Amino acid sequence: MRTDLSGVHCSIARSMQVLHDAWGALILRDVFVGLTRFDQLQQDLGLSRKVLAARLDSFVVEGILEKRAYAEHPPRYDYVPTAKGAELFGVIAALMAWGDRWKADKAGPPARIRHDCGALATARVTCDQCGEPLLLETVATEAGPGGRLGPGTRMLGKLLSQRSKQARKTTPM
Amino acid sequence: MRTDLSGVHCSIARSMQVLHDAWGALILRDVFVGLTRFDQLQQDLGLSRKVLAARLDSFVVEGILEKRAYAEHPPRYDYVPTAKGAELFGVIAALMAWGDRWKADKAGPPARIRHDCGALATARVTCDQCGEPLLLETVATEAGPGGRLGPGTRMLGKLLSQRSKQARKTTPM
DNA sequence: CGCCTCGGTTGCTTTAGGGAACGCACGATG
DNA sequence: CATCGTGCGTTCCCTAAAGCAACCGAGGCG
Structure with a gap:
């Protein structure tokens, strides 16, 4: 059994418990960018539908994402970030900055962040x-x-x- | 088989691939703080020796940590962060800040960061x-x-x- | 010599992820 | 009306990885 770290008295452990794994981070990235529906996410990421469903559920339970109905009969939802979830953007940005710096292709980074100040931003902690x-x-x-x-x-x-x-x-x- | 994300063209995926999971982050936290030996880490974290050995190896291969011999016969090592590894501190700090803000106990955060400026610092991206x-x-x-x-x-x-x-x-x- | 410590390695069991198929409620199409 | 297509999961089977605990080898100590 995977050790349950939720009771561990460490904020890092608890944050990672929420993020869960690489898929969790990638799902959040996509949601932040505007891919908010199940099939969009599944097709974009190519992860198994099972894991996607599990991650989305856990994000909703954690209060990171919110289901917003865009249709009833049958019920269909967008998954949109809550305030709590939106603040994870900093973590994602820090991960992205580190990856761009140390694991980049010669081609350069695959995506960039444009800050409201007008510049292409790199995250700095x-x-x-x-x-x-x-x-x-x-x-x-x-x-x-x-x-x-x-x-x-x-x-x-x-x-x-x-x-x-x-x-x-x-x-x- | 777990999907190999190392070829995925995304810096977030690659960074998370390096960190691997919650244990990875916790190991790094400990190493950053000064717990640098196998048994120290194993006792502090309480994770299985197998997983600890695997994470340490992967960190060394990734160039995040470096083995520094403190004894020969038998060979014994400290695991210390490289420059590449030290820069992951920002990511860890961001995780910690988010956890402190959203997942803290009533008692308050378990650890704090004192910055050279003299203040107790919270990470801000x-x-x-x-x-x-x-x-x-x-x-x-x-x-x-x-x-x-x-x-x-x-x-x-x-x-x-x-x-x-x-x-x-x-x-x- | 027997025992302890450090730093792993090995074997066994449990669990979670991947892949793909199925289900189901609807709308559109022929 | 029958069938197709879409959106969103759920189920089944299989393999890979985590947990636990025992073992191991080189050395130090009494």
Whole structure:
């Protein structure tokens, strides 16, 4: 059985649990771009209808997507992102930026993001306080208020609480 | 057989292929924080040794992590991030930010990021050109130079090239 | 020598994904 | 009216991958 990570006390685990796998990310990408119907998605992605149905259901249950009826008799739905789902766009954009940078074809990226500022945008993950890029070399991880131990964070909790007592100049790594 | 997405012409698919699943993200998180040995990781995450070995191997092959010997006879390694791997920190941070916002416990987030600017940082995905947040409502997706069709982007390509001919004011959605 | 630790590997069982066919409610077509 | 086509799933069978636990080999320690 696949380990259930939903109870794990880690936001990363929980986010990934929602996204589920590569298909989940690709479905969201398509929905963000405007492919919102079952068959459109199935044909575009080429994944099995079974998995598509399962992912869409789980997205609806999670509150990431919403079914919007565009016909009754028979009931037919568009799947559109909720506010919660729309905020996953940042994650998708970050994935896309990394892939463009490190896994691109010679031909260049297959798609581009045009920002309202007029420029072709590349996603950059920044610190919300100072606006500077959030790089591994410029951060230190500390234990947070909800930092109890448990599967998924067994020794990490100890390590982090030790570390936050030390001088914080030395970045982890 | 699991569909091989490595040939899919989409940076998101390729990035997710590298991350693989929730375990992949959690392993990277631990490595970024300083848990770099096999048994440390296995005990912290509680995942099966088999899967851990497989993920670490794939990360090394992908050039995300590097084995650094800390003992010979018997050979023992730390797994440390390469430059390519370190840049995935942005993706992890974005996942963490979303999880903190939408899936947090009442207790608060289990861990926090201290940025070099001194503040506790929340990751924000921004446009690298203007610095403003990159939100779904403020972007439009266009076909890129390498945008040929194929599994994973069958009708998306058509949709995007149509759309870039239209007025770009209407966001997708 | 016996025992512990680290870093895996192997075998067995369970589960989830792929592929393809089926179902079903409707509308359009011949 | 019979049949076709479309939209949206659901079901069946098969294989690949995850979980669990045991095992293994090189070395250190008492």
